[in-house]
Amino acid sequence: MTPELAAIVGSFPDAELDSSGLDPLVRVPRDSYRALVAALAGAGCRLSDVTAVDHMASIEVVVQLLASASEQFSVHCMVHEDDPRIDTLVPVFPSAEYAEREVFDLFGVDFLGHPDPSRVLLPDHFLGHPLRKEFGLEVAPW
Amino acid sequence: MVTFNRADACAGTETVLLNIGPQHPSTHGVTHILVELSGETVVAAKPILGYLHRGIEKLAEYRTWQQDLVYTDRLDYVSQIGNEWAYCRAVERLTAIEVPERAEWIRTLFCELNRITSHIMWYAGVTMDIGTMGTPFIYAFKARERIYDFFEAVTGARMMYNYFRFGGVRCDVAPGLLEDIHDYLGGEFLELMDDLDALLLGNEIVQSRMKGIGAFTTAQLVEWGITGPFLRASGLAQDLRKDAPYGAYDKVEFAVPTSTVSDSFARCEVRMAEMREAASICRQVIERMPEGDISVKVPRLLKPEAGEVYVRTESPRGELGIYLVSDGGPKPYRFRVRSPIFYNISALPKMLPGWKLQDALVIFGGIDTSMGEIDR
Amino acid sequence: MGVVDTAETPGFITTTLDKLLRWGRSRSMWPCQAGLACCSLEMMTAGSARYDFDRFGIMFRSSPRQSDVLIVPGPITRKMEPVYTRVYNQMAEPRWVIAMGSCAISGGAFADSYNVLRGADTIFPVDVYVPGCPPRPEALFYGCLRLQEKIASTSFIGSDREAIYVPPDLPPEWPEAITDPPKTCLEPEGEDDDS
Numbered sequence: 001m002t003p004e005l006a007a008i009v010g011s012f013p014d015a016e017l018d019s020s021g022l023d024p025l026v027r028v029p030r031d032s033y034r035a036l037v038a039a040l041a042g043a044g045c046r047l048s049d050v051t052a053v054d055h056m057a058s059i060e061v062v063v064q065l066l067a068s069a070s071e072q073f074s075v076h077c078m079v080h081e082d083d084p085r086i087d088t089l090v091p092v093f094p095s096a097e098y099a100e101r102e103v104f105d106l107f108g109v110d111f112l113g114h115p116d117p118s119r120v121l122l123p124d125h126f127l128g129h130p131l132r133k134e135f136g137l138e139v140a141p142w
Numbered sequence: 143m144v145t146f147n148r149a150d151a152c153a154g155t156e157t158v159l160l161n162i163g164p165q166h167p168s169t170h171g172v173t174h175i176l177v178e179l180s181g182e183t184v185v186a187a188k189p190i191l192g193y194l195h196r197g198i199e200k201l202a203e204y205r206t207w208q209q210d211l212v213y214t215d216r217l218d219y220v221s222q223i224g225n226e227w228a229y230c231r232a233v234e235r236l237t238a239i240e241v242p243e244r245a246e247w248i249r250t251l252f253c254e255l256n257r258i259t260s261h262i263m264w265y266a267g268v269t270m271d272i273g274t275m276g277t278p279f280i281y282a283f284k285a286r287e288r289i290y291d292f293f294e295a296v297t298g299a300r301m302m303y304n305y306f307r308f309g310g311v312r313c314d315v316a317p318g319l320l321e322d323i324h325d326y327l328g329g330e331f332l333e334l335m336d337d338l339d340a341l342l343l344g345n346e347i348v349q350s351r352m353k354g355i356g357a358f359t360t361a362q363l364v365e366w367g368i369t370g371p372f373l374r375a376s377g378l379a380q381d382l383r384k385d386a387p388y389g390a391y392d393k394v395e396f397a398v399p400t401s402t403v404s405d406s407f408a409r410c411e412v413r414m415a416e417m418r419e420a421a422s423i424c425r426q427v428i429e430r431m432p433e434g435d436i437s438v439k440v441p442r443l444l445k446p447e448a449g450e451v452y453v454r455t456e457s458p459r460g461e462l463g464i465y466l467v468s469d470g471g472p473k474p475y476r477f478r479v480r481s482p483i484f485y486n487i488s489a490l491p492k493m494l495p496g497w498k499l500q501d502a503l504v505i506f507g508g509i510d511t512s513m514g515e516i517d518r
Numbered sequence: 519m520g521v522v523d524t525a526e527t528p529g530f531i532t533t534t535l536d537k538l539l540r541w542g543r544s545r546s547m548w549p550c551q552a553g554l555a556c557c558s559l560e561m562m563t564a565g566s567a568r569y570d571f572d573r574f575g576i577m578f579r580s581s582p583r584q585s586d587v588l589i590v591p592g593p594i595t596r597k598m599e600p601v602y603t604r605v606y607n608q609m610a611e612p613r614w615v616i617a618m619g620s621c622a623i624s625g626g627a628f629a630d631s632y633n634v635l636r637g638a639d640t641i642f643p644v645d646v647y648v649p650g651c652p653p654r655p656e657a658l659f660y661g662c663l664r665l666q667e668k669i670a671s672t673s674f675i676g677s678d679r680e681a682i683y684v685p686p687d688l689p690p691e692w693p694e695a696i697t698d699p700p701k702t703c704l705e706p707e708g709e710d711d712d713s
Contacts, residue, residue, distance in 0.1 A: 021449055021450065022235060022236070022449070022450075022451050023451075023452060046364070047367060048452075048454065048461065048463055048480060049452075049463055049465065049478070049480040051465060051478045051480075053467055053475070053476045054476075062465070064452050064463065064465065064480070069380060069382070069385035069386065070385050070386035072452060072454070074452065093367070094365055094366060094367070094492075095365070095366055095367020095368075095485055095488065095489070096367075097488060098191075098484060098485070098488035099484070099485070099488075102484075106199075119192075120191055120192060121191055121192035121195040121517055121518075122192055122195060122596075122597065122633065123192070123596055123597040126596070130197060130200050130632050130633075131199060131200055135200075135632070137200065137201070137204060137630050137631070137632060164598065164601050165550075165552045165582075165601060165602070165605050166580070167551040167578070167580035171553055171554065171555065171558065172553075172554055172555075172598060192595070192597050193595060193597050193598040193601070194554065194555055194592070194593070194595060194598070195595055195597065195633050196593055196595065196628040196631050196633060196634050197628065197631035197632050197633050197634070198628075198631075200631070200632065201627075201628065201630065201631055204630070212627065213627065216555070216556060216627070219555060219556035219559065220559070263559070266562075279566070280566055280567045283563065283566040283567065283568070284567065284568075286563075287563070287566075287568050300560075300652075300654060301556060301559065301560065301652055302556070302651060302652065513555070514555055514556065
């Protein structure tokens with residue numbers, strides 16, 4: 001990660017930079033999530049993906065960012081499963097709109113301030129959020 | 143000359159909501175775009191996705207890592223090998239498996255052949271969108287069938303290859319076949335490409351329907367999250383094969399076609415040029431391919447250490463990303479596909495308003511959708 | 519044997535006419551172009567120059583109103599189900615269905631997905647099943663030719679023409695109620711009668 005991006009991350013006291021994995025990873029709590037991503041966008045980072053991972057008691061929203069065409073890193077924010085709300089990134093990255101709809105659709109995370117918080121992949125009358133671990137599949141008998 | 147002034151004649155006008163799809167005769171699969179038309183001008187457009195949502199990301203958590211390779215073929219079902227390679231690269235990065243050199247060259251060769259067949263599929267789709275009754279489609283499929291013969295000779299399948307493995311490829315390519323591919327791409331294919339160029343780019347009807355349509359600036363496209371040939375036609379030479387090379391791309395010479403005009407015609411030109419570049423890459427790969435192993439030994443039940451990885455590849459449609467999270471078990475904890483067309487098509491509500499319906503379809507054809515990847 | 523022969527009391531004229539109609543129907547099967555997923559690419563390829571559907575009289579029609587065969591190329595998801603049922607209902611009888619590919623036959627690789635129907639025959643009757651993933655164009659041809667034989671041997675004379683659909687007899691090792699959607703994830707749908 002470039003020093004200036006690391007400095008931006010460092011300017012948020014509750015964000016921690018983890019360089020132990022394959023790519024740099026920034027963990028940030030919900031309160032500074034959008035401000036941090038907006039600061040990184042201001043420094044020229046491009047959005048690659050917004051997704052989520054279900055960790056049973058909490059859901060981890062993952063934002064893949066690109067510092068340059070070949071350098072990538074991710075911002076992770078945990079939300080508790082009883083209160084799965086997080087700020088939307090659409091004002092910062094307009095391309096996150098449909099990706100956040102998909103995270104809502106499949107995980108049930110509410111994005112506060114999203115222009116169109118509806119399901120995108122599943123039918124509107126579908127009950128439940130399939131990619132959560134407690135949503136079981138009737139696994140085929142073969 | 144008579145001019146009709148209907149301002150006092152009617153009390154008001156209404157817009158029409160038109161469903162394009164999900165069942166429609168084009169080749170785009172189950173695409174559904176809800177457009178609001180005022181006369182013939184699109185006022186608003188909204189793609190409705192999910193008609194092919196098969197739940198691959200959830201199913202992948204119930205299958206082993208090797209079994210998930212079969213699902214990757216079915217994601218973007220027009221460029222199948224590209225998806226396999228993206229997934230294999232992601233797992234290999236996660237588990238630090240070193241792929242032998244010959245396997246990387248073979249992978250590059252087949253990925254570029256797949257790029258040609260994928261662009262031919264786009265060619266068939268966009269020409270049918272304009273209204274040709276199938277002539278360019280039939281001509282282009284000559285090349286596609288021939289390339290499918292090459293794939294079938296190596297992998298045994300015409301479409302869903304299941305050829306790549308973690309650590310290499312499943313079986314080697316016969317030297318005679320490499321010569322056949324080399325001769326075909328240098329001779330017959332280029333003659334056919336001249337024909338296809340003349341049919342599409344040289345046709346004055348196509349030119350009048352495509353020039354000036356959908357001209358967006360690079361800044362707009364980057365803001366909307368567009369990647370791939372659509373973005374390159376606006377002037378930004380963003381191609382992961384050059385920016386973050388993988389496979390044998392840093393060992394062959396090729397150009398990244400761009401255009402500064404950024405209209406639908408430029409997108410066609412960029413894709414046709416990419417087909418020629420892909421053929422040139424394949425020929426160079428065949429000429430320079432080293433001997434050696436084609437795969438390494440990988441445990442039968444792969445159990446990567448806990449961790450996560452995000453790998454991006456240049457698919458014919460844009461930046462394909464695979465995000466894997468492992469918990470140390472034999473099955474992925476999370477399998478996420480960053481679909482380039484999902485992001486490209488999500489910009490339709492911003493791209494289509496203001497254009498006439500027929501122009502909107504031409505712009506949509508330039509995105510080159512493949513619903514399997516959008517909906518997964 | 520009376521002078522007047524009707525459909526209920528077939529004579530020489532009606533049976534010859536029936537033979538002509540059966541031959542005509544089978545040699546001009548017009549499928550509806552309702553592609554779903556990967557198999558639709560092979561369906562298109564079967565129509566292209568190398569394989570050429572047209573020599574069998576098979577011509578793709580855009581509208582289900584003009585077609586008499588529905589080739590189901592790919593998985594039918596729950597979101598697509600009402601759309602595809604409407605396409606099927608819009609086809610005029612006599613109509614036939616070819617389930618192409620393993621997803622249309624049984625759900626295929628996605629059979630245990632939360633959003634994929636376990637086969638096209640859960641929602642409408644299927645006449646020919648063409649296995650493969652995807653089936654080669656030659657395999658699809660074989661399926662179409664078998665359907666041609668079936669059509670050519672289906673007479674509407676002197677028979678009870680009311681079609682009664684019997685869902686398939688599934689082998690016992692499948693869980694029960696496999697044709698019903700899992701009750702956990704769908705609300706009971708309202709009456710949506712459109713045909």
